[in-house]
Amino acid sequence: xxxxxxxxxxxxxxxxxxxxxxxxxxxxxxxxxxxxxxxxxxxxxxxxxxxxxxxxxxxxxxxxxxxxxxxxxxxxxxxxxxxxxxxxxxxxxxxxxxxxxxxxxxxxxxxxxxxxxxxxxxxxxxxxxxxxxxxxxxxxxxxxxxxxxxxxxxxxxxxxxxxxxxxxxxxxxxxxxxxxxxxxxxxxxxxxxxxxxxxxxxxxxxxxxxxxxxxxxxxxxxxxxxxxxxxxxxxxxxxxxxxxxxxxxxxxxxxxxxxxxxxxxxxxxxxxxxxxxxxxxxxxxxxxxxxxxxxxxxxxxxxxxxxxxxxxxxxxxxxxxxxxxxxxxxxxxxxxxxxxxxxxxxxxxxxxxxxxxxxxxxxxxxxxxxxxxxxxxxxxxxxxxxxxxxxxxxxxxxxxxxxxxxxxxxxxxxxxxxxxxxxxxxxxxxxxxxxxxxxxxxxxxxxxxxxxxxxxxxxxxxxxxxxxxxxxxxxxxxxxxxxxxxxxxxxxxxxxxxxxxxxxxxxxxxxxxxxxxxxxxxxxxxxx
Ligand code: HEM
Numbered sequence: 153x154x155x156x157x158x159x160x161x162x163x164x165x166x167x168x169x170x171x172x173x174x175x176x177x178x179x180x181x182x183x184x185x186x187x188x189x190x191x192x193x194x195x196x197x198x199x200x201x202x203x204x205x206x207x208x209x210x211x212x213x214x215x216x217x218x219x220x221x222x223x224x225x226x227x228x229x230x231x232x233x234x235x236x237x238x239x240x241x242x243x244x245x246x247x248x249x250x251x252x253x254x255x256x257x258x259x260x261x262x263x264x265x266x267x268x269x270x271x272x273x274x275x276x277x278x279x280x281x282x283x284x285x286x287x288x289x290x291x292x293x294x295x296x297x298x299x300x301x302x303x304x305x306x307x308x309x310x311x312x313x314x315x316x317x318x319x320x321x322x323x324x325x326x327x328x329x330x331x332x333x334x335x336x337x338x339x340x341x342x343x344x345x346x347x348x349x350x351x352x353x354x355x356x357x358x359x360x361x362x363x364x365x366x367x368x369x370x371x372x373x374x375x376x377x378x379x380x381x382x383x384x385x386x387x388x389x390x391x392x393x394x395x396x397x398x399x400x401x402x403x404x405x406x407x408x409x410x411x412x413x414x415x416x417x418x419x420x421x422x423x424x425x426x427x428x429x430x431x432x433x434x435x436x437x438x439x440x441x442x443x444x445x446x447x448x449x450x451x452x453x454x455x456x457x458x459x460x461x462x463x464x465x466x467x468x469x470x471x472x473x474x475x476x477x478x479x480x481x482x483x484x485x486x487x488x489x490x491x492x493x494x495x496x497x498x499x500x501x502x503x504x505x506x507x508x509x510x511x512x513x514x515x516x517x518x519x520x521x522x523x524x525x526x527x528x529x530x531x532x533x534x535x536x537x538x539x540x541x542x543x544x545x546x547x548x549x550x551x552x553x554x555x556x557x558x559x560x561x562x563x564x565x566x567x568x569x570x571x572x573x574x575x576x577x578x579x580x581x582x583x584x585x586x587x588x589x590x591x592x593x594x595x596x597x598x599x600x601x602x603x604x605x606x607x608x609x610x611x612x613x614x615x616x617x618x619x620x621x622x623x624x625x626x627x628x629x630x631x632x633x634x635x636x637x638x639x640x641x642x643x644x645x646x647x648x649x650x651x652x653x654x655x656x657x658x659x660x661x662x663x664x665x666x667x668x669x670x671x672x673x674x675x676x677x678x679x680x
Pocket of ligand 1: 319322326485486487489490493547549550551552612613614615616617618619620621622623625626661662663
């Protein structure tokens with residue numbers, strides 16, 4: 153009888169000892185945590201006033217990562233405290249990122265190409281897109297690892313690395329200047345868009361349903377998918393010719409899935425939660441590799457950029473899988489934005505009767521034939537202003553730079569090794585620049601004040617060394633699509649729908665997508 157009571161007594165003593173130890177441990181942890189908080193967010197800012205203030209966070213190392221991935225827009229806005237818009241710091245999973253939202257500071261960051269650089273991210277970008285370390289090394293090596301030491305093609309007379317060559321080739325392909333090829337690619341885009349927008353093509357696509365009462369002249373569709381079907385395929389065909397798209401029966405669905413999850417890959421979201429998009433990325437890479445394995449004669453119609461990059465990559469010893477992994481990011485960049493741009497633009501045009509009528513009148517003022525790109529570019533100021541406003545309200549990307557040396561920005565010091573971010577939404581919705589209606593859509597905003605186009609707070613295509621090389625081609629694509637769509641078809645709103653909301657929570661690389669489940673259903677009718 154004595155033994156059990158002894159055991160119970162010991163257990164009780166152990167339990168109360170444990171409870172005492174646990175509470176001492178908890179109190180100690182709390183005191184350490186509180187001291188860290190006071191040091192980090194009260195004492196240190198006071199001792200180091202020239203360091204950008206940090207957005208406070210609860211968990212050391214993790215910082216604001218959880219709130220950033222849950223709602224990146226809200227996390228960024230939480231750092232903009234007052235009208236001076238001083239640069240502030242966000243701590244994201246071990247990284248310190250300086251967030252710049254003051255227009256004067258934004259211009260200074262874009263101008264500084266000596267101590268603030270983008271190049272350092274390129275290798276990581278390629279790794280995240282599925283390239284191996286060995287491939288990245290081949291891409292970044294200067295001169296590239298040509299078998300004979302030099303390129304025999306004449307395409308790389310300065311023996312630049314393949315990464316730098318890709319940037320040069322893209323500038324030559326997309327921008328005006330010496331040896332420019334921008335007209336040829338613009339022409340190719342316009343022709344492909346017009347072809348994919350023909351009734352026979354678009355009405356026979358999967359997911360398009362014809363109403364029983366007029367199957368030969370109308371169909372119902374999601375507006376987002378209508379834009380995606382034309383613009384994503386047109387990007388793939390213009391860059392790689394028709395063969396790449398044909399190699400995967402589910403090319404469009406694969407691209408949608410990539411586009412939806414790409415932020416997880418590029419922001420290195422935990423692999424456990426990104427497996428689905430990694431699988432899609434690898435699938436698309438395999439399809440591109442299969443394309444490169446085909447004899448060139450069986451895949452005609454590629455853009456100069458694509459053929460020139462293939463030639464140089466083969467010269468430098470890259471195999472098809474390596475070429476595909478490196479070009480993945482280009483496949484994403486050229487296709488991911490224009491279809492959403494058209495979706496938001498058409499959404500606003502179709503949901504505003506007066507705007508719709510005025511834009512239709514503008515685009516048809518050339519005559520009865522389909523409006524030419526020249527007419528759409530030069531004689532449609534309301535359409536132009538509407539598109540600029542779409543770019544203002546629906547782009548949510550960010551320019552990134554790495555601090556190579558300690559750098560003074562305004563009165564703050566950015567420390568070497570940290571990153572700089574310029575989030576466009578915070579610029580595009582600044583009421584001090586855009587007025588009290590900064591958050592609302594005004595299609596005539598840029599018509600009333602053209603000077604806003606040159607404002608340092610208007611950066612839909614980024615700026616400085618990484619300014620989007622495709623900005624003119626993108627606008628040409630969108631104008632051609634909207635001009636031809638409104639000329640060829642009538643769009644009827646299917647009743648009872650609210651205006652879709654943009655997904656402001658996910659980090660984006662250009663145009664925001666609508667939130668899951670938000671879309672427009674429209675009835676498209678062929679015009680006589
Ligand atoms: C609405 C459409 C588009 C938007 C909003 C957009 C936006 C952007 C942004 C924000 C950047 C990065 C800027 C920075 O880091 O500062 C970028 C880069 C780039 N974009 Fe676009 N883009 C669009 C369409 C296109 C198209 C259609 C193409 C090609 C046909 C294209 C080609 C590129 C290239 C090549 C770069 C990298 C520039 C470089 O580093 O040289 N973009 N784009």
